[in-house]
Amino acid sequence: MNTRALSRLAMALERHLPELRLLLKSGEGTRFVWIRPGTQVLIILGSAAFVGWTVVVTSIFMIDIIRAGSTGHQVAQAQMACQRHLNALSEERDAYAAESRQAQERFAIAMDQVSGMQSRLLDLEERRQALETTVGVVRSALHRTMTERDEARDRADLRPAGRKAGTGMIQPADGPPRNMEQILAFLAAALEDTAGERDEARINMAEAYARVDRLEFEAELAAERNERIFTRIEEAIAMSLGSLDTMFRRAGLPTDQIIEQMRRESSVQGGPFVAITMSSRGEDPDPLTLRTNEVLEGLDQVNLHRMAAEQLPFARPVLSSFRLTSGFGPRRDPISGGWRMHAGADFAGPVGTPIYATGDGVVTFARRSWGYGLMVEIQHSFGIETRYAHMSRIHVHEGQRVSRGDRIGDMGRTGRATGSHLHYEVHQNGTTINPMNFIMAGRDVF
Numbered sequence: 001m002n003t004r005a006l007s008r009l010a011m012a013l014e015r016h017l018p019e020l021r022l023l024l025k026s027g028e029g030t031r032f033v034w035i036r037p038g039t040q041v042l043i044i045l046g047s048a049a050f051v052g053w054t055v056v057v058t059s060i061f062m063i064d065i066i067r068a069g070s071t072g073h074q075v076a077q078a079q080m081a082c083q084r085h086l087n088a089l090s091e092e093r094d095a096y097a098a099e100s101r102q103a104q105e106r107f108a109i110a111m112d113q114v115s116g117m118q119s120r121l122l123d124l125e126e127r128r129q130a131l132e133t134t135v136g137v138v139r140s141a142l143h144r145t146m147t148e149r150d151e152a153r154d155r156a157d158l159r160p161a162g163r164k165a166g167t168g169m170i171q172p173a174d175g176p177p178r179n180m181e182q183i184l185a186f187l188a189a190a191l192e193d194t195a196g197e198r199d200e201a202r203i204n205m206a207e208a209y210a211r212v213d214r215l216e217f218e219a220e221l222a223a224e225r226n227e228r229i230f231t232r233i234e235e236a237i238a239m240s241l242g243s244l245d246t247m248f249r250r251a252g253l254p255t256d257q258i259i260e261q262m263r264r265e266s267s268v269q270g271g272p273f274v275a276i277t278m279s280s281r282g283e284d285p286d287p288l289t290l291r292t293n294e295v296l297e298g299l300d301q302v303n304l305h306r307m308a309a310e311q312l313p314f315a316r317p318v319l320s321s322f323r324l325t326s327g328f329g330p331r332r333d334p335i336s337g338g339w340r341m342h343a344g345a346d347f348a349g350p351v352g353t354p355i356y357a358t359g360d361g362v363v364t365f366a367r368r369s370w371g372y373g374l375m376v377e378i379q380h381s382f383g384i385e386t387r388y389a390h391m392s393r394i395h396v397h398e399g400q401r402v403s404r405g406d407r408i409g410d411m412g413r414t415g416r417a418t419g420s421h422l423h424y425e426v427h428q429n430g431t432t433i434n435p436m437n438f439i440m441a442g443r444d445v446f
Contacts, residue, residue, distance in 0.1 A: 223288075230291060237298035244305040247314065250441035252433075258382055262304045311381040313358035313435070314442025315404050317388060317424050318411070322349040325421060328434040343432045344387070344425035351392050351420045353411035357402045358386055358438070366398050372423065373415025376408050386435075387425040390417045 018037070035043075248255040285293075326346040333340045357378055364385075365377035372389035376396060379385050392412025396402060413420045426435040 226288065230295060233295050234298070237295070237302055240302045241298070241305065244302070244309060247309065247441045248305075251312070251314070251438050253312070253382070258308050259301070259304050261382065262308045308381070309442070310404055311360045312384060313380060313386045313426055313438050315356070315358040316439055317355055317358050317386075318347045318349060318353060318422060319356060320349060320353050322347045322353070322422075324348075328436065344389075344423050345435050346421045346423055347411075348419065348421040349411050351410070351412050353420075353422075354407050355388055355391065355409045355411055355422055357404055357406045357408050359384075360403050361386075361401070363396045363398055363400045363402060363408075366394050366396055366400075369415070371416040373417065374409070374412065375415075378402060378408075383429040385427040387423075387427070389423040389425075390415050390421060392420075 245255055248258065324345065325348045326342055328345055329342060331340065331342045359378075359380050361378040361380040363376060364379045365375060367375070369375045369389070372387075374391040374394055375387065375389045376391065376394055377385060377387050388409060390412055391409040392414060393410040394408070395410075396406075396408045402408060411420055411422050417423075424435050426433055426438060
C-alpha cells in the first residue's frame with residue numbers, strides 16, 4: 001500500500017516536474033547534471049521558505065518602524081498638550097497675580113478712605129459738641145434776658161403806698177413824701193427804661209431764635225453728612241471684613257481664636273480706635289454715640305484682621321515667572337523612583353530668582369541642611385512656620401525679624417534636587433500642611 005502510494009506520488013511529480021538536465025561547460029569539457037523531481041521539490045520548498053522568511057522579517061521590521069513612528073507622534077502630541085497646559089497655567093497664574101494686585105490696591109484704597117472718614121467723623125463729633133455748647137449758651141442768655149424783662153415789668157408796676165389826707169401828696173412806702181411832679185417824673189423814667197429793656201429783650205429774643213434756627217439747620221446738615229459718612233464707612237468695613245474673613249476660612253484657620261489672641265497681644269483696647277466716652281451723669285448715650293462706637297469697633301476688627309494677616313504666609317514666595325512643577329502629596333521620587341510623600345510645593349525658575357518671605361516673622365534657621373541644601377526657616381505667629389529650600393544664596397541670618405515681601409534668598413539647586421527650583425513648606429503646630437491653601441486663600445487680598 002505504501003509502495004503503491006509512493007509510486008503514484010513519483011509519477012505525479014514526474015508529470016508536473018519532469019526530470020531536468022543541466023548542461024555545464026568548462027575548459028575541461030562538458031558535464032551534464034540531472035535534477036530529479038524530488039530535488040526540484042526541495043529547491044521549490046527551500047525557495048518558498050526563504051521568500052516567506054524574508055516577507056515575515058520585512059513585515060516585522062516595517063511594523064516596528066510604523067510603531068516607533070506612531071509612538072514618537074504620540075510623545076510629540078503629549079509634549080504639545082503638556083506645553084499648552086503649562087501655558088494655560090502660566091496665564092491663569094498671571095491673571096491671579098493681577099487680580100491679587102488689584103485686590104491689594106482696592107484694600108489699600110479702602111483703608112485710606114476709612115482713615116479719612118474716621119478723621120472726618122471725629123471732626124464732626126467735635127463740631128456737634130461745640131454746637132450743643134453754643135445752643136446752651138444762647139438758651140442761658142435768652143433765659144437771663146427774659147428774667148430781666150420780668151423784673152423790669154415788676155418795677156413798672158409800682159403803686160403809691162399811702163397818701164396824706166387833704167394835701168394831694170403821695171407818701172411812698174419806703175421814703176419821705178414827694179410831690180406829684182417828682183412822682184410822675186420817676187414813673188416816666190421807669191417806664192422809659194422798661195420800654196427800652198423790653199425792646200432790647202425783643203431784639204435779643206429775635207436774634208436768639210434766628211441763631212437757634214440756624215444752628216438747628218446746620219445740625220440737620222451735619223446729621224445728613226454724618227449719615228452718608230457712616231454709611232460709606234460701614235460698607236467699607238463690611239467689604240474689608242468679608243474678604244479677610246473669607247481668606248482666613250479658606251486657609252482653614254480659627255479666625256475667632258486668632259483675632260482674640262491678636263487683641264491680647266497688641267493691647268488694642270485703648271489704642272488707635274478708642275470708643276467715645278459715655279455721659280458721666282448716668283444718661284443713656286444718644287444714637288450718634290452708639291453708632292460711632294459701633295463703627296470704631298468695626299474699624300478695630302478690620303485692624304486686627306489686617307495685623308493677623310500680615311503675620312501669616314498668605315503671599316507667594318516667588319513673584320517672578322515660575323512653573324509649579326510639583327504639588328503637595330504623594331509622588332514618585334525623581335531620584336530614587338519610589339513613591340514618597342512630598343511635603344511642600346516646588347516652584348521652578350532660573351538660578352538666582354529672588355525668593356521673598358510670605359509673612360512677618362523671625363528667622364530661626366539660615367544655613368545648609370542635608371537634603372534641603374541652603375535653607376531658611378521663618379517662625380510666624382499662631383504656631384505657623386515656613387521653610388524655603390534648595391537656595392543658591394541666603395540673604396538673612398538667624399534671629400533676624402523679617403516682614404512680608406522681604407527678600408530672603410535666591411533660587412538654586414543645592415541639596416537633593418534635579419534642577420533649579422524652590423521647595424516651599426508650611427508647618428502648623430509641627431504638622432505639615434499644603435502651602436497652596438494659604439496662597440490660594442490670599443490671592444484676592446495680597
